[in-house]
Amino acid sequence: MGSQPRFQSLQGGLVGCLRWMHPLEGAYTRTAKIALVNALDSRALGELLYGSRLLPNSFGPVHGRSFLYGAWAASRAQGGTGQSALPGFLSSLCGGWATVIASDARLRFCQSCADVGYQSALFQIDALSRCPLHGERLRDTCPHCDAPTPRYALTVEGFQSPMQCTACGGGYASAWDGTACFERWGGPLDVRPLQRLARRLQAWESLAVQWPTVSSWIDTPSPDAAGRQRVHVFQALGMLSGLAVLDHGQDSRVSQVKSSCVPCQRPPPRQRERVAIYKSIRRHIMRRLGLAGRGNRFTFSEVFYRQRVNEAVVPRRSSCPAPLHALVIWISRCEARPPAPLLQGLWPLAPDADEPRVRLRTPLLLWPIDVQVSDNVWGHFVWRSFLEDLWTARQWQAAVRPLGEPFDQADREAPEVKANRATFLELLTAWTPRLSPLMETFSSGLSHFTWEEGRGQRQLCLVWTRRFEGAWHDESGTAGPE
Ligand SMILES: [Zn+2]
Ligand SMILES: [Zn+2]
Structure with a gap:
């Protein structure tokens, strides 16, 4: 591990990384930073940070240690350091919608964001194909060898050497070389486009949206039906909060959904x-x-x-x-x-x-x-x-x-x-x-x-x-x- 600067604070037995964490940064890189600064392997991370054992396998659509949905971590997060990762779970922004609009099948990152040590859980949203900050296409493969990135979850593969390719070992960006590169973890200068997106996601909660049959909305029987569904659900809910036109990250997938909205009525059907x-x-x-x-x-x-x-x-x-x-x-x-x-x-x-x-x-x-x-x-x-x-x-x-x-x-x-x-x-x-x-x-x-x-x-x-x-x-x- 890299040399630790003396000015860091100890929180619950671990060195805190709050000063290198940035607004709307995802739990993946938050956890990666804590791992590197404290020289923790993935097992120790799970126990010392989240009070949870790692899962040897997780085949469900949502990983048992997913960074999308924080229920497994929130109740047992250890000390200030563990708490500092919790705002990075997507569910802290949009509750249960997190797993309906986003996937943890692969870590998705923007190269320019990763170069300054940053990734946002918002990048896991399927409907977002480009980084709202840089306009770059989000990647889910290694930039060196094209091997798929690990799951967006706390796993052994992903956190053996976090943010480095599990196949070729190359760092996903310049801020990630297997050591605590805190001097490179400066974060993006302006995250306002992401904050606008986050505010709109939060609006779904305040509108008290109810969609109990969301998972049975399937536009076509195809192998990628689940991914298409997440895009469509995001677009449909987006119409409620003016999200249909994204500032960046827009591609042909936006506006695949049509809708008609009407007030509900009292009289029983005739x-x-x-x-x-x-x-x-x-x-x-x-x-x-x-x-x-x-x-x-x-x-x-x-x-x-x-x-x-x-x-x-x-x-x-x-x-x-x-x-x-x-x-x-x-x-x-x-x-x-x-x-x-x-x-x-x-x-x-x-x-x-x-x-x-x-x-x-x-x-x-x-x-x-x-x-x-x-x-x-x-x-x-x-x-x-x-x-x-x-x-x-x-x-x-x-x-x-x-x-x-x-x-x-x-x-x-x-x-x-x-x-x-x-x-x-x-x-x-x-x-x-x-x-x-x-x-x-x-x-x-x-x-x-x-x-x-x-x-x-x-x-x-x-x-x-x-x-x-x-x-x-x-x-x-x-x-x-x-
Ligand atoms: Zn970016
Ligand atoms: Zn690679």
């Missing part, structure tokens, strides 16, 4: 009104699809395949029009017991006089359940649900079309056909939740949260992600609020 709204939306869609004529009848089981267990519906051939597929998913999602003729393909339904009574599924009828909204807003939600199902149907069609009907080939044993069948089944596994009314009562591409504005006035914000494909991609609801 079921008959809602059924009427639903029927008018259904008529509108069927007219647009050209399904209003009697010449468009088809046999459901010839066109679609319905999975037995989860009732996911997929077309038998990729030539089936995506809007028709979407309509079938949407009707199955909305109606409690869709009338047999409808699902047998006997379009249109019989003329109004003897049209079977429409029964909506109860969760849909009562949406959004946690609060009450006007029938108009409800209609907007139902229409948006169809647009989500339309997007799903189009994505499905685009994904399976190149496979060339692998279950329909004469030569079923040809290697290419077998490979295509395997791909088809993989796709089906990934997309089944979105195609199944049993697995997703409401499309997971839609979500909503509420917040308190003023005196007890709750607002509801319906959120979804932008869809760019094709016609009908982003129409505002015919029944929606203006």
Whole structure:
């Protein structure tokens, strides 16, 4: 370790580093400084600083010793030195939202900030691609060998030689060479852009935002769905606090989210009104699809395949029009017991006089359940649900079309056909939740949260992600609020 200057203070048996810690500095570099100045290895750090043992493994989405969320450390932080690291946990700024908008999978840093010994927990926010202070792209790999950085948590790998690459040993920046470089830990000159961001995060707490279903908002089934979700949640909540336009760190990912916000209302939902709204939306869609004529009848089981267990519906051939597929998913999602003729393909339904009574599924009828909204807003939600199902149907069609009907080939044993069948089944596994009314009562591409504005006035914000494909991609609801 480097020579220790004599003027340092001892706090709880450890040399304090407060004078080298800076506003909004993250707990990672705060802990790293304490480690280097006191020559502590990672195990001693955990025990002497946070009164906690290290975890040999942590496979959860949030590490058990994460620097995002401070619950594990706050209660047992030892002495003044341990306390001095606590403001660096992201949760000290935005509470439980910390793990919803940020990831501890890898330490993310700005090279210029790290050169002056600085990293902020705010850099762990996925939506932030650049440093708000320097405009530099945030890194999560070693600048020397490109090896991934360790987790943003107190781990053995990360704190054997903190802020140095676990693969090549190189320091992540000039302030980190394995010794206490306190003369280089000067911190950035101006952290105001970070402070503005922090104030906006704090606003979410004071607005009393409630979003219990946040983790089931999934815009698309993909391997990076979790990261995309964190970006979208950040953007959606950001709209509440004027965060949609970031000063720096902005890239194309900003504004992927769309929303509509309305005040919540007191009167209970009127079921008959809602059924009427639903029927008018259904008529509108069927007219647009050209399904209003009697010449468009088809046999459901010839066109679609319905999975037995989860009732996911997929077309038998990729030539089936995506809007028709979407309509079938949407009707199955909305109606409690869709009338047999409808699902047998006997379009249109019989003329109004003897049209079977429409029964909506109860969760849909009562949406959004946690609060009450006007029938108009409800209609907007139902229409948006169809647009989500339309997007799903189009994505499905685009994904399976190149496979060339692998279950329909004469030569079923040809290697290419077998490979295509395997791909088809993989796709089906990934997309089944979105195609199944049993697995997703409401499309997971839609979500909503509420917040308190003023005196007890709750607002509801319906959120979804932008869809760019094709016609009908982003129409505002015919029944929606203006
Ligand atoms: Zn920076
Ligand atoms: Zn390296």
